Amino acid sequence: MNKKRLSLILIGVAVAITLAAVFLHGHNFAVLNPQGEVGRKERNLMYVALVMSLVVVIPVFVMLFGFAWTYREGNKKAMYKPNWDHNRTIESIWWGVPTLLITILAVIAWNSSHDLDPYKALVSNKQPIQVEVVALDWKWLFIYPQQNIASVNFLQFPVDTPVNYTITSDAPMNSFWIPSLGGQVYAMSGMTTQLHLMANKIGDFEGSSANISGTGFAGMRFVARASSQADFDSWVAMVKGQDTPLNTTDYKNLAKPSENNPASYYSSVQSNLFDDILLKYMAPGSTVHNGSMAGMSM
Amino acid sequence: MFHFASALTGRMNMQAFPRDTITAGGALSMVFALIAIAAFLTYKKRWKWLWKEWLTSLDPKRIGVMYIIVALVMLLRGLGDVLLIRTQQATSVGSSHGILNSDHFQQIFSAHGSIMIFFVAMGLMFGLINLILPLHIGARDVAFPFLNSVAFWLFVAGMALMNLSIIFGEFSAAGWLAYPPLSELQYSPGVGVDYWIWSLQIAGVGSLLSGVNFLTTIFKMRAPGMTMMKMPIFVWSVLCSMLLVVFAFPILTVTLALLYFDRSLGMHFFTSTGGGNPMMYVNLIWAWGHPEVYILVLPAFGIYSEVVATFARKRLFGYKSMVWALGAITFLSFSVWLHHFFTMGAGADVNAFFGIMTMVIAVPTGVKIFNWLFTMYHGRILFATPMLWFMGFIATFTVGGVAGVLMAVPPADFQIHNSLFLVAHFHTMIIGGVVFGYFAGITYWFPKIFGFKLNERLGRYAFWSWLVGFLLAFIPLYILGFMGATRRLDHYSASEGWQGLFIVAGVGVLFVLLGVGFQILQFIVSIIQRKQNIDATGDPWNGRTLEWSAPSPVPFYNFTTIPEVHSRDAFWETKRAKISMPPRYEDITLPKNSPMGIFIAAFAFMVGFGCIWHIVWLIVLGLIGVVITVLVRSADEDTEETTTAAEVKRLDRVARKVAA
């Protein structure tokens, strides 16, 4: 490894990085540029962890290349100590400093895990919107219990307003994720999980399923739209104005496997539909409305 | 439900043969390759030689070479899968759906992960341990040589079953860990998941047997004078890894069995209804899964320790610290499994605990890195190929570790879990840590086993191709993760803006394949040029540990006399003190060859195949076959043969005369 080769490599790396920066400019780094406070806090945690890691990583790289260069066989000037194999001081530094860093990170992890617990309601003076989420093969059903409407692969809510998601699945395990707004939570049948998110900017945000649930799972994309309160109200009114109820039969048809479903809306929802979906998986003979025990028993 | 179409053929049918071009191509090339090998062996009249010298051998050096050959062939298969995956993800954008349908794509990445972990990484690991462990502790063999053979052949049977799924049937499309409910009968009614279950189950039993074997070997067969703290650090790393094997693999055995019972006997462990609990599966599989990755990486760490010390011509820095670090990692590896599913909703307290434990385990790992670096400090370093792999490891693994620290903070993980960032992280750890380590081991120990050195220049080209390829393949994935790209997608819309990065990643894979090409070329050229590169002294690297005291290639008995050990780096110390003992010769008794391991594995294969296709008589036959073979073997009193001292002396003279 001579100097010329080294400088060639360094130049190559610099060119690569520049090209990458140019190329990537304008792309949507949803995780690094979140539009919601939950996502923002989660991203900041990553930066903190990264910076703290650099305290260890930079010395490692400096030493790796520095020692390799200095103590290479060809360098007669370097001191050769073949039996030097321990030093209390140095060893306590690299047991101690990482331990210290980890302790700090541990405290951060503890606090942030509680602060950013997906089950924890967001603080706001606005009334939260409730959305019940059902993962299906292979689309997302969103039920708005307060407005008594529902939609598939499309979600709308007012900006700066907390949205409380209660999530389940009528399909294999999925994961409900809107990276621009915040982290994901698994969607599992026979139980609910919760997520609390809030958008701080008006816009359309991509959502997806982040856990494989069968052949069509890549198509489980949905749009989450944060709009003004007025636009949200008119959207709700528009949906209610349609004549597209979601009763049990409609739901059964909807739940059949399908892929890449376009956005669709339901003007009314069978009461207790979400609970019925849950109960299907729990125990036979549970209270089910309309006697529709779809049951998965073999 | 366990119902079968016909008592004779179970649920086998003609639809099970490949029905699309790519699968058919894969199946045919495998079949042709096997036919070609068989034809070659027949032409050269080498069947008997193969059977006697290799397949039925109980010599761990032979078994080790066979493990590595199988693993490297499986590496090619796994990389073939990668090529398909990268092509799909680089082209399946917008209106194009790439070259594979969703189901096929999902089978391919499921196979890719399963093969790389179970048959490439585990194979390379067990191969190198078989080759080197007895030599390192001054022993002639492992504790249970027959069990060793059984373990290898079970590994082969598992591998065969997994590859059979291309030719007959299908593979699992549920990912390399097959989470339920997706992997349950309701959502995966075909044979795919069953192929996955049984190839892993059979190979897993092999791993367990090896764990028992190597632990007993280390505890009971060290040369006189070799206390635990005088063992080579590689031996410590194997000890820790095998401890993990014996504690973790039974969990896998149980979990796979329970999933199979759900699918075949109508049980309800992980089903969506009936009282099943898919979350329990996730916990169980990762309670095995996390220790598994440490099982793979610890021996690689051991290899790095040996390589750095040898090529820096310096004692390993902080041996005691390294031992403690290995122990800490071993112990802690059982306390972090939940970090694989922070997003499953366990609650803040539980998430935080496991996140913190995950960070804690980074401390001893970091300690090891610093100890390696300070082994270089004040050394006199020769940058032979093994040392290059080590350098590549430090550079990549450190970065991958940072990614891990990021994900160890649960709320941060909520945003990167199951994204391509995660995929990049674990590939960094496995390729940078495990694969580079085992490549370093192969290049380092090749001369010892075969008696000639590998071509250095091609080795360097291979390393640089792999490194550049790895960077090109995975840096884009880190970036894609931050863009919100989920893993395992077979299609995405053009508006995402992801395609460019997938293309770069595809180019990276091409560089990796170039690296593999150089490695294959390296083997071929080195074999052709072997007479020019003979390892005359048995000590081509000026080594420190006992294996370098034996001639190259190592004779079947390893040492004419079991060495007496007085210190760490025993061989280095005898060289320094210029001690030269006249060789002493004694009768050496070692196990005879045995075909029983092959038979047991063949019967196990039958059991697996029968379970997959619901052929009850085949299952019963296979089980009876295993039992009878075991009984026949245990009734055999004539399992060893003795080489007289005179014969040992003659062999030794020949080995050393060729040598010098």
Next chain:
Amino acid sequence: MSEAMVAHQSHPDDSKSILGFWIYIMTDCVLFASLFAVFAVMRNATFGGPNGHELFSLPFVLAETMLLLTSSFTCGLMVLAGRVRSKQWVMLALGVTFLLGLSFVCLEVSEFRHLVIEGNSWRRSGFLSAYFTLVATHGLHVSIGLLWLVVNGWRIVKRGLGDVTQKRLTLFSLFWHFLDIIWIIIFSMVYLVGVR
């Protein structure tokens, strides 16, 4: 010194087998521990069906326990008889151990049959899946032990009591006592707790 080293290396080493077997037993421990953990998680996953309280009969289980514990005792006697190289007493103790073990398995099979006929098979619920799997895995280990015992008996008849056979009897007794301990945990966790 070299003679000692020769002896160390070339004669069969009992301590290796015994350590190896202990390690194997450890892996079996982890196996059962996983099954116990699964059972604990699924103890209430009855899916509307019966739980342990409704299904299990303590007197029956007590009989099974007595059979197994006694067989452990006779197994101990067998090993002792082997130490004094009394072929007769070894065979007697072996036979009794076998019969007691066989009775245990038969009782267990009949218990299972009874449950299945009633409609409470492993298909009924997660709880029953866990119960059957845990108990049957133990039963399967016992059955394999019985087979091993028969093979040992056959060997003693054919080749007499040698060092190797003695070692095998020792290993067998380790296995058998281990199964006893597992049964005690099963008894406590599955039957006692379930029935209370």
